[in-house]
Amino acid sequence: MFKKITYTFIVSFLALNSFAQNNSGEIHGDFDLNMQSYQEDKLIGAKAADEIILNNAYLNINYTKGDFTAGLRYESYLNALMDFDDSYKGNGIPFRYAAYSIDGLEVTVGNYYEQVGSGLIFRSYENKGLGADNAMDGIRLKYSPLKGIYLKSFIGKSRTYFTYADGIIRGADAEVNLNEALNLESKTKIIIGQGFVSRFQADINPKFKLPQNVAAYSTRLNIINGGWNYSGEYAIKLNDPVGSLTTEVNNYANGNALMSNLTYSKRGFGIVVEMHRVDHMEFRSERAQEKQYIINYIPTLTKQHTYTLLALYPSATQTEGEFGTQIDVFYKIKKGSLLGGKYGTKIIFNYSRINALNGGSSFLNDNRKHNPMFISTKGEELYYKDINLEIYKKINKKIRVTGVIAKQSYNKDVLEGKTPGTYGIVESTIAIADISYKIKKGHTVRIELQELLADGGEGSWSMGLAEYTISPHWFFAVQDMYNWGNHDVSKQLHYLNVNCGFLKGANRIAIGYGKKRAGIFCVGGVCKEVPSSNGFSLTISSSF
Amino acid sequence: MKKLFLSLLATILFSTLSIAQNRALPSVDVITVTEERFNITDLENNGKPIVISFWATWCKPCKEELNTIAEVYEDWQDETGVKLVAISIDDSKTKAKVVPYVNASEWDYEVYIDKNGDLKRAMGISTVPHTFLLNSKKEIVWQHKGYVDGDEDELFEQIKKLAR
Numbered sequence: 001m002f003k004k005i006t007y008t009f010i011v012s013f014l015a016l017n018s019f020a021q022n023n024s025g026e027i028h029g030d031f032d033l034n035m036q037s038y039q040e041d042k043l044i045g046a047k048a049a050d051e052i053i054l055n056n057a058y059l060n061i062n063y064t065k066g067d068f069t070a071g072l073r074y075e076s077y078l079n080a081l082m083d084f085d086d087s088y089k090g091n092g093i094p095f096r097y098a099a100y101s102i103d104g105l106e107v108t109v110g111n112y113y114e115q116v117g118s119g120l121i122f123r124s125y126e127n128k129g130l131g132a133d134n135a136m137d138g139i140r141l142k143y144s145p146l147k148g149i150y151l152k153s154f155i156g157k158s159r160t161y162f163t164y165a166d167g168i169i170r171g172a173d174a175e176v177n178l179n180e181a182l183n184l185e186s187k188t189k190i191i192i193g194q195g196f197v198s199r200f201q202a203d204i205n206p207k208f209k210l211p212q213n214v215a216a217y218s219t220r221l222n223i224i225n226g227g228w229n230y231s232g233e234y235a236i237k238l239n240d241p242v243g244s245l246t247t248e249v250n251n252y253a254n255g256n257a258l259m260s261n262l263t264y265s266k267r268g269f270g271i272v273v274e275m276h277r278v279d280h281m282e283f284r285s286e287r288a289q290e291k292q293y294i295i296n297y298i299p300t301l302t303k304q305h306t307y308t309l310l311a312l313y314p315s316a317t318q319t320e321g322e323f324g325t326q327i328d329v330f331y332k333i334k335k336g337s338l339l340g341g342k343y344g345t346k347i348i349f350n351y352s353r354i355n356a357l358n359g360g361s362s363f364l365n366d367n368r369k370h371n372p373m374f375i376s377t378k379g380e381e382l383y384y385k386d387i388n389l390e391i392y393k394k395i396n397k398k399i400r401v402t403g404v405i406a407k408q409s410y411n412k413d414v415l416e417g418k419t420p421g422t423y424g425i426v427e428s429t430i431a432i433a434d435i436s437y438k439i440k441k442g443h444t445v446r447i448e449l450q451e452l453l454a455d456g457g458e459g460s461w462s463m464g465l466a467e468y469t470i471s472p473h474w475f476f477a478v479q480d481m482y483n484w485g486n487h488d489v490s491k492q493l494h495y496l497n498v499n500c501g502f503l504k505g506a507n508r509i510a511i512g513y514g515k516k517r518a519g520i521f522c523v524g525g526v527c528k529e530v531p532s533s534n535g536f537s538l539t540i541s542s543s544f
Numbered sequence: 545m546k547k548l549f550l551s552l553l554a555t556i557l558f559s560t561l562s563i564a565q566n567r568a569l570p571s572v573d574v575i576t577v578t579e580e581r582f583n584i585t586d587l588e589n590n591g592k593p594i595v596i597s598f599w600a601t602w603c604k605p606c607k608e609e610l611n612t613i614a615e616v617y618e619d620w621q622d623e624t625g626v627k628l629v630a631i632s633i634d635d636s637k638t639k640a641k642v643v644p645y646v647n648a649s650e651w652d653y654e655v656y657i658d659k660n661g662d663l664k665r666a667m668g669i670s671t672v673p674h675t676f677l678l679n680s681k682k683e684i685v686w687q688h689k690g691y692v693d694g695d696e697d698e699l700f701e702q703i704k705k706l707a708r
Binding site for chain 2: 026028029030032060062064067069101113114115118119123125126128150177180189191222224227229231261263264265266267268269270271272274297299300304305306328330331332343346436438441442443444469470471472475503505506507508541543544
């Protein structure tokens with residue numbers, strides 16, 4: 001079925017393309033290859049691969065001609081890198097689509113990615129680096145009958161590795177930009193939206209009568225006035241028991257989530273205040289508890305750190321239940337002032353705190369019923385806390401400095417799914433200095449020094465990085481992480497990595513060698529556990 | 545499978561002609577800083593060059609690139625009439641921070657948000673930063689992956705070639 005459809009798609013590409021001689025369409029795409037060798041290192045727990053080398057590769061092709069587009073993605077896992085689930089196996093074209101738009105109507109058939117509101121009830125997306133891809137396969141319609149009114153509906157099945165989950169997902173969404181729709185000449189802009197998503201899966205549970213159709217809906221509001229912007233969304237998911245055979249496990253309670261943020265900014269200054277409350281809100285493409293079936297997105301309400309040691313203990317949303325707040329302040333001290341100097345100084349402050357819901361998340365079955373208080377922070381179990389300050393300063397034409405200090409509290413038991421009371425909370429203090437020095441035109445050296453002090457977890461770490469870049473083609477970097485504070489002396493190890501790369505226009509080739517530590521790896525706001533590894537890597541990325 | 549490959553190859557061969565031509569922007573909607581929808585093909589700069597730079601609030605080299613250009617942007621505009629369009633790929637996790645960050649950084653760019661990666665995929669971008677240069681007909685004539693110190697000089701050379 002899969003292959004047949006793909007074949008037809010390709011043939012129609014071909015036909016369209018050769019038929020359109022002079023006014024032909026365009027074909028573009030991109031290619032990515034990630035190859036890694038694995039040597040055993042018992043000390044860091046890195047395993048050798050039987051294949052010696054593992055390889056992931058992707059090729060995207062998009063064809064466009066006027067209002068028509070079609071495309072596909074070829075994926076190759078021979079065999080999949082160790083960080084990836086081994087259900088990614090072999091070659092295939094798991095993604096192909098065709099779409100056209102005319103007079104405000106857009107029709108997509110085949111695979112597509114879609115999001116309802118901010119994603120609380122539905123988001124299908126891909127992140128190749130993390131092996132995440134829950135593309136839909138089905139039909140999607142988008143229609144804008146009048147300016148400011150946007151409707152969409154979709155139906156399909158959700159991808160899980162090389163196959164599709166059992167459930168059928170149906171969704172609809174309406175968004176109205178009141179100012180555009182009603183032609184209002186108001187300074188205040190208001191946008192409202194309403195989304196609905198439902199999953200059908202047959203009930204074959206012999207013991208319990210489970211809902212075959214499970215619905216989720218969300219309402220959102222966005223008000224903008226001058227430098228102010230308020231945005232909020234509230235979502236409810238109706239009862240969705242997993243389908244276990246024991247009474248204790250099935251939870252018939254509804255789930256809900258609220259996210260709300262207010263921002264204000266003007267030239268040189270910005271502030272963001274956010275909160276969210278999540279209660280039993282994991283929505284999956286089928287009645288199962290595994291992570292690969294998740295089809296909604298509840299963003300983590302903490303800063304997305306990029307410095308290694310700031311991201312050593314990262315937070316992740318507890319979709320079963322949490323309450324969180326976050327504040328960001330961006331400020332630029334003016335040029336020419338005492339603290340601003342010749343170029344101005346940038347300051348970024350961030351605070352976030354996440355805790356458990358009162359008495360745990362909502363629960364309902366014949367034996368137990370619980371509804372947590374709406375807001376409760378005092379005395380609740382702390383999941384994560386982060387307070388950090390970043391200062392960026394250009395000293396002169398040659399030197400730029402970034403400094404960061406942070407204090408983090410990380411509930412290792414909850415965030416890593418360990419038995420409560422095993423590790424407790426890891427308290428850490430982190431300091432970072434990042435200095436770059438321009439040697440001559442195009443040549444720059446950058447040094448990063450990072451220090452993390454902690455008693456719990458694996459104890460204290462140091463990290464150093466030296467990078468030499470020659471614009472526009474070359475980079476060389478050497479990095480060492482040293483776990484000098486580990487309570488187990490045999491684990492006070494160095495994780496040394498060397499990398500170099502060549503860039504030219506649309507191509508980038510990089511090779512690396514070294515040890516990677518096991519841990520949670522975060523890219524673009526999503527985190528997952530990766531095993532330790534030790535070996536060579538080759539990455540090629542290219543666009544055409 | 546074999547058949548499939550052959551046709552794939554054939555498709556690529558047949559289309560070399562169109563690859564060799566300059567490339568147009570795909571017709572994809574993004575949102576403006578005030579949440580209005582905007583089709584990227586509607587970008588306009590009166591026949592002067594346009595730079596499109598994909599970035600995110602969590603991407604250090606992206607911010608480095610845009611902060612560096614911000615210092616010389618006025619000079620670039622005076623000399624060539626170029627317009628820089630910064631497209632953020634921040635998703636709902638960090639989207640609220642985009643406008644406050646842009647304003648606090650005193651960027652004078654046109655800013656859009658590609659919140660579920662639709663434009664990113666349509667333009668074949670796998671990592672950020674990724675910078676494109678468009679000529680007077682809004683065709684992509686040059687692109688560059690990544691940013692290291694000094695890359696802005698090469699970009700400006702390319703812009704000057706177009707402005708001539």
